[in-house]
Amino acid sequence: MADRPLIGVSTYLESRARWGVWELEAALLPAGYPRLVQRAGGLAAMLPPDAPEHAAATVARLDGLVVAGGPDVEPARYGAEPDPRTGPPARARDAWELALIGAALAARVPLLGICRGMQLLNVALGGTLVQHVEGHAEAVGVFGGHPVTPVPGTRYAGVVPEETCVPTYHHQAVDRLGTGLIASAHAADGTVEAVELPSADGWVLGVQWHPEMGEDPRVMRALVDAARAGGTG
Numbered sequence: 001m002a003d004r005p006l007i008g009v010s011t012y013l014e015s016r017a018r019w020g021v022w023e024l025e026a027a028l029l030p031a032g033y034p035r036l037v038q039r040a041g042g043l044a045a046m047l048p049p050d051a052p053e054h055a056a057a058t059v060a061r062l063d064g065l066v067v068a069g070g071p072d073v074e075p076a077r078y079g080a081e082p083d084p085r086t087g088p089p090a091r092a093r094d095a096w097e098l099a100l101i102g103a104a105l106a107a108r109v110p111l112l113g114i115c116r117g118m119q120l121l122n123v124a125l126g127g128t129l130v131q132h133v134e135g136h137a138e139a140v141g142v143f144g145g146h147p148v149t150p151v152p153g154t155r156y157a158g159v160v161p162e163e164t165c166v167p168t169y170h171h172q173a174v175d176r177l178g179t180g181l182i183a184s185a186h187a188a189d190g191t192v193e194a195v196e197l198p199s200a201d202g203w204v205l206g207v208q209w210h211p212e213m214g215e216d217p218r219v220m221r222a223l224v225d226a227a228r229a230g231g232t233g
Contacts, residue, residue, distance in 0.1 A: 005063030005227035007042040009033050010097050010117070012070055013049050013090075032212030033068055033114075040220040042227065047100070049092045055099035056107070064110040064227030066220075067097050067117030069210060072172055075131065078123045083131035085171065098124050110203035110226040112219065115170050118195060118206025125178025133173050133191060136208075143169045143213050148193045154184035155205060156194045159222045166193075166209035166216075173208065 009029060017026035027048035034044035047058060059065060074089035075082045077098075097117070101124045104111040113121040119129055136146070145165045150157035174192040177183065180201060185194035187208075197204040203226035211219050 003228070004041060004043050005224055006045055006061070007037045007064040007066060007224065007227060008045045008047045008058065008062040008100075009037065009066040010047050010068050010093075010100060011049070012068075013093060029068065030212065032210075033066065036212045036217060036220045037066070037224070040217045040224040042220075042224040049096040052095050052099035055096065055103040059100060059103040059107055059109050062109060064223050065100060065104045065112070066223070067101060067111070067113045067120060069115035069117065069170075071116065072131070073116065073120050073123055073129060075129075078128045080128065080131070085132045094120070105202070105204065108202040110223050111205070112223040113206035114212070115208060115210055118208055119172055119174065121204070121206045122174050122178045122181060122195060125181055127178030127181065128175040130173045130175045132171050133189075134171075135189065136168050136170050136173070136187075136191065143167045143210065146187055148185045148187060148209065150194070151182075151184045151186070154182065154194075155196045155199065155203075155222075156184035156207075156219075159218050160185075160216075164216065166207075166211070167213035168209045169213075170208060 012028040014026050014028055016023055029046050037044040071090040072087040074094055097120055101121055145167055147163050148166050149163045180197050181195045183192045184196045187193050193208045195206045
């Protein structure tokens, strides 16, 4: 395994983005994601949406996978009608990232879901989402923060054993847990803040907050360490 494992990070696909004299469709990734991968000892690769049938071949070239934050998961993916506060669907991204998650689980490639990525992991395993929660965002475009408490004995608690204040910006959350997932951290209001699969199923963790917007690299470092160890970290 490479000393600096290759970590793929899923991206946003925006119909219009502006830089210099250009305004074009673009695959985007906030710079905090690759910077956090790099700080944690990995090499970052951007994964723009592609045909779902290419997911297995993509994951086969990676040492680890991050499914990044972004738009709301389409409620039809978990058998629900959209709440009026749920954002417009990003169907191409949903399909691609669900395929990436499935491929990573099948190949036992270490997987970290961040915010939407955690929610999509839950949906991929048959779980459902709460389409709107209050108090987990400061204002439009402004990250807030709140304490997160680990569940003793979980993988997450082994990485971050103490209560921490985390950067947060979301309005959706896990409702019914997907098959095999356990909750490994909670907010004060009971919101599930981290989920994971048991160690026997490989290295799989999802966090509801945005570690790429903070100063604590431990969650990403744990993913990179697992990738370096060939998925056994």
